[in-house]
Amino acid sequence: MTASQDRPDEPEDSGLPPELEEVLRGLTGGRDLDPQMLEMMRGMGLDKIDPQTLQMVAGQVQSMFAGADESGAVDATVATDIARKTVAAEGDPTISAATSNEAKQAVDVANLWLDTVTDLDHSGLVGRAWSRAEWVEATVPVWRELVDPIAVGVSDAMGKALTKQLGNLGEGGLPEGLVPPGINPAQMMSQMGPMLRRMQGSMFSVQLGQAVGTLAGEILTGSEVSLPLVPAPDVVLMPQAITAFAEGLEIDEPQARLLLAVRESARTRLFHVVPWLGPQLLTAVQDYARDTTIDTDAIEEGLRSIDPTDAEAMQQALAGRLFAPQQSAAQKAALLRLETLLALVEGWVDVVTAAAVKPHLPQSEALGEAIRRRRASGGPAEKTFAALVSLELRPRRLRDAANLFAALEASGGAQARDAAWAHPDVAPTAADLDDPLGYVERSTAQSTGTDWDAGLDELLRGESGDGAPEGPSAS
Template identity: 85%
Template structure:
C-alpha cells in the first residue's frame, strides 16, 4: 500500500496479470521479472488486456514455448504439431488395411524385379503405407537436425539487428510509455535476449512445421526428396498422393504404384547397401546450413518499418530476406557435393528402375518421364523449404548422372554400374558428370593395369605357364 502514498492520484500500482507473469517467467527460466521489463510490458498496454482473452493467449504461448531453449534451436515438438495441423487441414485420412496390403505387395513385387537387375542387398525391406501425419512424425527429427544451425544463426542475427535498431531509435523513437523514462532501449533488449532467442526459435519452428507439412502433402514416397529421411527396412508409399499422381497422368493406379514402389525400393536399397552414402548426403546439407550467412542488413531494413513487438509483422517483413545473396566458398563446396550426390542417387535409381520395370509395365516409359519432369520442376512445398533454409533439394544434373550409369552398364554390365558405389574415393564427382565416357574409361583402366601387372610378375617369376622357360632360366643378358 506504500505505493498509494507515493502516488496519491494512482491508489494502487498493480503488476502484470498473473497469467502474463507466468508466461514471461517461463520464457526466462523461472527467474523474477526485471522491473524495467515489467514497466515496458505495462507501457504496451498488456496489463489492461481482458483476463479471459489473456488466459487463452497465455495458454497458447506457453504451449508454443514449452520446449524452447535460449539457444534459439528448433523445437521439434512445436514443428511437428504445426506440420500435423497443416496436413490435417488439407485432409489426411487414416490408412485402410487394403492400402497397407497393396503397399506391401507392391514392394515385394518391386524387390523381385530389382533382384534381376542389381545385386545390392535388400534383405529385410518391408513395404509400408503411411498417412501424411505418419510421414511428418517419422521424418521431422531429420529435418530438425538439418535446419537447426540456420535457426540458431537467424536467432542470433535477429537479436543483434533488433538491439542495433532500438539503439538507433532511442527512447524518443518508441511509442510513449513503451519503456520507462531514462531507459536505454538497446540495454533493455540485451536483458531480453534469452527470451527473444526463444521467440525466434519458436517462430522458426512454426515455419519449419509449415514447410514440412506442405511437403508431406506432395511426396509420393518416403524418401522421394533423395535424402535418407526414412531408414531401412521401411519402404514407404503415400497412398493418397499415389492415387492423385496416377489420376493426373490418366494411368492405371496399380501400375503407378508398382513403378513408384520400384523407385523407392531401389533408393532404399542404395542407402541401405552403401554405408557411406547417407552420412555424406546429410553431412553436405549440414555443412551448407552451418556456413549460412545471415543477411543482417536486410533484416535491419525489414525491422525499420515494423513494430518490433509484432511477431507476425516481423515474420512477414523478413520473408525472403534472411540469407545473404552470395554463398560462401564453404557453402559452394557443400552445395556442389550435395547436388552431385543427389543427382547420382536419382540417376542410378532412374537407370535401375527402367531396367526393372521395362519387361513388366506397359506404361513404364510414360511413368519414368513423368517422375523426371516432376523432379525437374519442383513443387510449391519445395520452394517453401528453399525459402526457409536457402537450399533447393533437387538433383539438377539427374540426366547427366543417368547417362553416366547407363554408360557404365553398357561398358561392363550391372556389376560395373553398381561398383561405382563401392567407396567414396571411386564414386563419380561433379567433373565426371561433364565427361561420363572419360569416367567409364578411367574405371576400366585400373582393371586392365592390374591384369597386366599380374601377368608380368608371373612372367618374371618364370611361372607364366607349365613347361616354359622364363628369363630366370636363361642367365644374365648383355646388351
C-alpha cells in the same frame, strides 16, 4: 496465495496477473522478472486484460515456447505439432488395412523386378503405406538436424539487429506506450535477450513445421526428395498423393503405385547397402547451412519502419531478406558435393527402374516422363529448402548421371554399374559427369588392372605358370 507470497524475495506486487507472471518466468528460466520488463508490460496494458483471455493467451505462449532453448535452435516438438496441424487441415485419412496391404504387395513385386537388374541386397525391406502425419513424425528429427545451424544463425542475427534498431530509434521513435519514459530500449532488449532467442527459435520451428507439413501433402514416397529421411527397412508409399498423381495423369493407379514402389525400393536399397552415401548427403546440406551468411543489413532495413511487437509485420518485413545473395567458398563446395550426389542417386534410380519395369508396365514411359517433368519444374523439397535455408535440392545433372550409369552398364553389365558405389573414392565426381566415357574407361582399366598387374609381377619374377623357374635349366 499470491505469486509474491510463494516467492518472498520478489517485490510484493508486480502489478501483473499471476498467470502472466508464470508465463514470463517460464520464458526467462525462472529468474526474477526485470523491473523494466514489468513496467513495459504494464505500459502495454497487460495488467488489465480479461482473466479468461489472458489464460487462453498464456496457454498458447507456454505451448509455443515449451522446451525451446535459448540458443534459438529448432524445437522439434513445436515443429512436429505445427506440421501435424498443417496436414490435418488439408485432410489426412487413416490408412486402412486394405491400403497397407496394397503397398506391401507393390513393394514385394518391385523387389522381385529389381532382383533381375541389380544385386544390391534388399533383405528385410518391408513396404509401408503411411499417412501424412506418420511421415511427419518420422522425418522431423532429420529435418531438424539439417536446418538447426541456420536457425541458430538467423536467431542471433535478428536479435542483434533488433537490439541495434531499437537503440537507434531511441525512446521517441517507438510506438507510444511501448517503453515507459526514461528506459533505454536497447538496454531493455539486451536484458530480454534469452526470451527473444527463444521467441526467434520458436518462430523458425513454426516455419519448419509449416514447410514439412506442406511437403507431407505433396511427396509420393518416403524418400522422394533423394535424402535418407526414412531409414530401412521401411519402403514408404504415400497412398493419398499417389492417387492424386495417377488421376492427374489419367493413368492406371496400380501401375503408378508399382512404378513408384520400384523407384522407392531402389532408392532404399541404395541408402541401405551403401553406408557412406546417406551421411555424405546430410553432411553436405548441413555444411551449406552452417556457412550461410545472414544479411544483417537487410534485416535491419526490414525492421526499421515496423512495430517490433507485431510478429506478422516482422515476418513480412523479413521475407526474402534473411540470406546474403553471395555464396561463400565453403557453400559453393558443399553445393557441388550435394548436387553431384543427388544427381548420382537419381540417375542410378532412373536407369535401374527403367530396366526393371520395362517388361511389366505398359505405361512406364509415360510415368517416367511425368516424374521427369515433376522434377524439372522444381519439386516440393526444392521449395521447402529455398524458403528455409536458401538452398535448392535439385539434381541438376541428372541426365549426365543417368548417361554415366547407362554407359557403365553397356560396358560391363549391371555389376560394373553398381560397382561405382563400392567406395566414396571410386564414386563418380562432378568432373566425371563432364566426361562419362572417360570414367567408364578408367573404371574398366581398374577392374582389370589386378589381373594385369599380377601377370606382370609374375613375369618380372621369372616364374612360369607351373611355378618352375624360366630360363636355361640347370644341368
